[in-house]
Amino acid sequence: MAAQIEREFSGVVAWYGQATGAWWAMVRVRRDVRLVEAVNPRELRDAITHARGWPWPR
Numbered sequence: 001m002a003a004q005i006e007r008e009f010s011g012v013v014a015w016y017g018q019a020t021g022a023w024w025a026m027v028r029v030r031r032d033v034r035l036v037e038a039v040n041p042r043e044l045r046d047a048i049t050h051a052r053g054w055p056w057p058r
Contacts, residue, residue, distance in 0.1 A: 001041050009048050027051040 038044035
């Protein structure tokens with residue numbers, strides 16, 4: 001699933017955290033990079049799309 005998300009969003013690195021039980025992605029926001037967290041892949045897609053205003057951390 002993480003590889004599929006990376007294909008959907010160019011430049012994004014995504015993974016599932018075994019220790020945290022959460023989905024994560026590193027997302028470029030303008031000239032910076034932001035770490036976003038989500039409870040499932042669908043929410044991670046939303047977090048990536050709205051990374052600038054996504055709550056961080058939860």
